[in-house]
Amino acid sequence: MSTLVVAQIGPASSVQDGGRFGAQRYGLTPSGAMDKLSLAAANSLVGNALLAAAIEIGPFGATFTAKGGSVRVALSGAPRPADVAKRQVEMNTSVTLSEGEKLTLGFARGGSFSYLAIAGGISGEPMFNSLSVNARAGLGSPYPRPLQSGDVFEVAPAGDAPELRLELPKAGGPIRVVMGPQDDEFSDEMKAQFLGSDWTISATSDRMGYRLEGPPIRHLHGHNIVSDGTVDGSIQVPGNGAPIVLMADRGTSGGYPKIATVITADFGRLAQTPAGTPFRFKAVSMAEAQAERRRYKDLLRSLPGRVTELTSSAFNIDALFTANVAGHAVSATDVTTWPGLALDSSDHP
Amino acid sequence: MADPFPPPRLLPSGDSAVTVEFSRTIDETANRRVLALDHALAAASLAGITETVPTYRSLLVHYDPCVIDHATLGANLLALSAGTLAPETEVRRWRVPVCYGGEHGIDLEDVAKALSLTPDEVVARHVAATYRVAMIGFTPGWSYLSGLDPTLQMSRRQNPRLATPPGIVAIGGIQTGIQCLAGPCGWHLLGRTAMRTFQLHRQPTFLLEPGDEVSFTAVDAKMFAEQERAAEGGELIAERIAA
Numbered sequence: 154m155s156t157l158v159v160a161q162i163g164p165a166s167s168v169q170d171g172g173r174f175g176a177q178r179y180g181l182t183p184s185g186a187m188d189k190l191s192l193a194a195a196n197s198l199v200g201n202a203l204l205a206a207a208i209e210i211g212p213f214g215a216t217f218t219a220k221g222g223s224v225r226v227a228l229s230g231a232p233r234p235a236d237v238a239k240r241q242v243e244m245n246t247s248v249t250l251s252e253g254e255k256l257t258l259g260f261a262r263g264g265s266f267s268y269l270a271i272a273g274g275i276s277g278e279p280m281f282n283s284l285s286v287n288a289r290a291g292l293g294s295p296y297p298r299p300l301q302s303g304d305v306f307e308v309a310p311a312g313d314a315p316e317l318r319l320e321l322p323k324a325g326g327p328i329r330v331v332m333g334p335q336d337d338e339f340s341d342e343m344k345a346q347f348l349g350s351d352w353t354i355s356a357t358s359d360r361m362g363y364r365l366e367g368p369p370i371r372h373l374h375g376h377n378i379v380s381d382g383t384v385d386g387s388i389q390v391p392g393n394g395a396p397i398v399l400m401a402d403r404g405t406s407g408g409y410p411k412i413a414t415v416i417t418a419d420f421g422r423l424a425q426t427p428a429g430t431p432f433r434f435k436a437v438s439m440a441e442a443q444a445e446r447r448r449y450k451d452l453l454r455s456l457p458g459r460v461t462e463l464t465s466s467a468f469n470i471d472a473l474f475t476a477n478v479a480g481h482a483v484s485a486t487d488v489t490t491w492p493g494l495a496l497d498s499s500d501h502p
Numbered sequence: 503m504a505d506p507f508p509p510p511r512l513l514p515s516g517d518s519a520v521t522v523e524f525s526r527t528i529d530e531t532a533n534r535r536v537l538a539l540d541h542a543l544a545a546a547s548l549a550g551i552t553e554t555v556p557t558y559r560s561l562l563v564h565y566d567p568c569v570i571d572h573a574t575l576g577a578n579l580l581a582l583s584a585g586t587l588a589p590e591t592e593v594r595r596w597r598v599p600v601c602y603g604g605e606h607g608i609d610l611e612d613v614a615k616a617l618s619l620t621p622d623e624v625v626a627r628h629v630a631a632t633y634r635v636a637m638i639g640f641t642p643g644w645s646y647l648s649g650l651d652p653t654l655q656m657s658r659r660q661n662p663r664l665a666t667p668p669g670i671v672a673i674g675g676i677q678t679g680i681q682c683l684a685g686p687c688g689w690h691l692l693g694r695t696a697m698r699t700f701q702l703h704r705q706p707t708f709l710l711e712p713g714d715e716v717s718f719t720a721v722d723a724k725m726f727a728e729q730e731r732a733a734e735g736g737e738l739i740a741e742r743i744a745a
Contacts, residue, residue: 382562406639
């Protein structure tokens with residue numbers, strides 16, 4: 154049995170999968186990966202089920218060591234410098250760590266969460282059919298809390314299949330929303346201000362909610378409504394007028410008016426928007442939102458079919474690119490050149 | 503006969519959930535209609551509905567738009583909402599022990615003072631009522647109960663406590679509630695119960711259901727400590743009582 158040891162890891166890193174559904178009526182939030190497309194990409198590269206549990210790595214660096222045998226992993230999501238024994242590792246490729254080798258990940262650049270999938274998956278005890286960490290409820294396996302240095306994953310030894318790569322379509326543009334459920338708590342001017350302003354995500358944001366900075370959004374009738382149910386992407390507006398987008402670890406109910414809801418297809422892209430990078434919202438119709446949701450699910454399901462062998466030429470091009478980027482300060486616009494999902498501010502209208 | 507109730511409002515909550523809103527305020531009839539629709543939907547077992555979340559005044563219905571389209575779902579929700587209230591016969595009733603005051607109910611004295619009552623009078627009124635679980639939400643097992651004696655109404659604390667112990671029984675506004683897990687709370691702490699509305703590795707994991715009826719009974723600190731140990735071992739502590 155091989156193991157993958159967490160040699161060092163920053164805060165906001167935890168095991169996450171597709172989420173824990175079916176008990177929201179008891180106050181149990183689904184949790185799950187903040188960016189499910191990136192989770193699915195990482196899993197596709199190591200032959201796992203699309204939404205199998207992987208390690209969600211927050212903005213800070215991390216190192217992992219293979220012990221007791223070789224371990225195959227793949228990295229997707231927020232781009233970051235990565236190497237194994239001085240060999241550059243590209244985003245959206247698989248890589249095999251030989252016994253004793255260390256995978257070193259730098260800070261995320263142009264995104265927030267990266268996903269490290271392990272071939273054969275993460276073994277643990279599912280609770281409500283999920284291994285996802287929900288630290289407040291004490292749920293998650295093998296560790297019901299964010300990861301710490303010294304944590305160990307027991308994993309299947311890597312085979313000798315070729316390494317794989319995956320090209321993801323570039324995504325950008327405004328974050329699309331369906332207005333409501335409580336948009337009638339806001340004047341037309343306030344709705345126009347919500348849709349017409351630049352927003353940035355505050356540094357105090359976390360997996361529960363993204364606090365937005367921008368012009369205050371005022372309510373027509375005050376900010377207290379009787380609590381009702383929330384979804385991933387509910388945009389609630391508390392008394393101070395600064396919207397909060399409810400994310401994967403949201404409370405299942407909330408007592409502030411919700412002006413709009415981020416569409417399923419754009420939730421992961423919002424989750425990956427770095428703090429401080431301006432973006433806009435755009436209202437779309439229900440029909441468009443649901444068509445985009447279908448396209449998003451189709452894209453997700455298509456990932457295993459898009460995986461190709463990592464040839465040496467492709468590797469070299471990427472390695473050169475990474476080496477170049479790694480040595481310089483990275484501007485927000487560099488992000489689009491990565492095969493990732495991060496939002497580029499220049500894509501806005 | 504004409505439907506005695508106005509139809510609910512269907513409010514979009516993104517591309518895969520709809521809020522069925524019966525009222526904008528905390529309203530006894532609205533909450534019964536929420537629970538009735540929840541029952542009716544479960545009985546109808548419509549393909550494409552993934553889960554439902556009852557609250558005081560609305561039912562959030564999660565669905566898969568690839569299986570059931572928005573218009574079909576809406577028509578079904580309106581039809582199932584018409585003229586029904588939760589059937590009395592299915593209601594489960596629980597007696598829940600609470601250790602009031604002292605270190606377990608640190609706000610009891612202040613509440614009594616603010617309401618010009620004695621602490622004993624506050625407790626007497628709190629245990630005299632029969633409550634209904636109007637909703638469970640925010641964090642696992644946090645049960646919001648309707649039916650508080652109106653003379654015990656008071657606004658929430660100006661400064662919510664950032665940390666409260668598990669099992670608190672508190673009042674806030676026109677509600678009382680049981681917060682299962684330790685966490686922040688802006689309500690007034692009257693006491694604690696050893697009952698755990700949410701406990702892993704216990705059957706059932708979640709004890710209370712929306713629509714259940716709850717009454718409280720006062721126990722002393724020694725009994726509370728014993729019940730805490732029993733709860734640790736998986737006992738329910740709450741007692742199911744006959745209708």
